[in-house]
Amino acid sequence: MMHPAIPIVLISLLISFLGEDSKPPPEKPAPPQENVVLLPDADGKTGALTVTTPSGAIVLDRPYAGADVFARGRVEGREHDADTVQKRYAAALGARPPAPVSFTVYFVFGREELTADSLALFDRIRAELATRPAPELVVTGHTDRVGAVAYNDALSLKRAETVRDVLVSAGIKAGQISTAGRGEREPAVPTADEVPEPRNRRVEITVR
Amino acid sequence: MIKIANGAVTIERSGEKHPATPGARIEAGDRVVTGRDSSVGITLRDNTLLSAGSDSVLVIDKFLFNSTTHAGEIDASVKRGSLSVISGKIARQSPESVRFRTPNAILGVRGTSFVIDVGDGETVQ
Numbered sequence: 001m002m003h004p005a006i007p008i009v010l011i012s013l014l015i016s017f018l019g020e021d022s023k024p025p026p027e028k029p030a031p032p033q034e035n036v037v038l039l040p041d042a043d044g045k046t047g048a049l050t051v052t053t054p055s056g057a058i059v060l061d062r063p064y065a066g067a068d069v070f071a072r073g074r075v076e077g078r079e080h081d082a083d084t085v086q087k088r089y090a091a092a093l094g095a096r097p098p099a100p101v102s103f104t105v106y107f108v109f110g111r112e113e114l115t116a117d118s119l120a121l122f123d124r125i126r127a128e129l130a131t132r133p134a135p136e137l138v139v140t141g142h143t144d145r146v147g148a149v150a151y152n153d154a155l156s157l158k159r160a161e162t163v164r165d166v167l168v169s170a171g172i173k174a175g176q177i178s179t180a181g182r183g184e185r186e187p188a189v190p191t192a193d194e195v196p197e198p199r200n201r202r203v204e205i206t207v208r
Numbered sequence: 209m210i211k212i213a214n215g216a217v218t219i220e221r222s223g224e225k226h227p228a229t230p231g232a233r234i235e236a237g238d239r240v241v242t243g244r245d246s247s248v249g250i251t252l253r254d255n256t257l258l259s260a261g262s263d264s265v266l267v268i269d270k271f272l273f274n275s276t277t278h279a280g281e282i283d284a285s286v287k288r289g290s291l292s293v294i295s296g297k298i299a300r301q302s303p304e305s306v307r308f309r310t311p312n313a314i315l316g317v318r319g320t321s322f323v324i325d326v327g328d329g330e331t332v333q
Contacts, residue, residue, distance in 0.1 A: 034311070034312055036310075047318065049315055090261075093259070096249055096294065208251050
């Protein structure tokens with residue numbers, strides 16, 4: 001089974017407000033009021049984050065790079081380590097919803113019927129649904145680049161609705177399913193316009 | 209949509225408090241509040257994942273998402289407490305349209321790459 005590898009940017013914030021009576025004595029430097037830490041994505045890559053205040057800006061682009069924001073908007077960079085971040089933000093990180101997982105299904109050529117391989121994914125989809133809190137299915141149709149954009153938008157939505165109907169007849173509740181049509185915007189295999197490409201005529205079923 | 213709620217979590221909407229239980233929908237303008245030893249996990253329609261720790265206040269100021277074009281906008285504020293964010297489809301399509309605010313700073317999310325795996329019929333995005 002594949003591990004979900006999701007390109008993501010993870011940021012986490014902690015804001016600690018100081019009450020009037022908990023102001024530090026003047027001889028000690030005031031602690032930052034807010035901390036921001038960039039985390040690595042689940043796939044090991046790291047995105048980027050800009051932290052902007054009225055008096056400055058910092059770009060974070062390495063794992064565990066952080067920004068400390070002080071009163072009146074002063075902002076300073078600070079490196080963190082993974083263990084400290086995991087502990088400090090344990091509650092927020094522990095409540096992260098499960099990452100969405102997608103399955104791609106295909107039609108038998110020229111018919112409104114899914115291929116046998118596609119139907120074989122339904123058990124895995126049901127298994128994913130069973131493990132998740134308040135599960136939803138998002139069914140998104142795609143086309144190749146033959147035809148106009150507007151035509152492909154309509155066609156991709158029709159494909160998604162066909163798959164939704166198959167899912168419902170397989171026993172999945174209609175109320176859990178939403179549909180979308182991406183048209184030709186997101187080809188699995190990039191092609192020039194007007195090129196027929198069966199691998200791009202597909203429907204993506206995302207469980208989240 | 210609320211996916212995970214531990215302890216005391218409420219959604220404040222138009223001055224009324226609603227319990228934040230898994231399956232509850234989140235709307236633009238909602239204020240999500242966690243109590244002591246509480247936490248909440250939220251999946252937005254563009255697959256952005258938000259989760260807040262205890263004693264936190266998160267406001268979804270704006271959320272727009274077009275599931276055909278992936279155009280959209282997210283404006284969210286952390287008023288208090290802790291939040292973890294995994295950005296979603298809007299940040300991938302138009303990162304300049306995603307902003308997280310704290311009382312003193314504005315965070316801009318940028319630079320995620322888009323990946324599709326085609327192979328055994330499963331793509332993970």
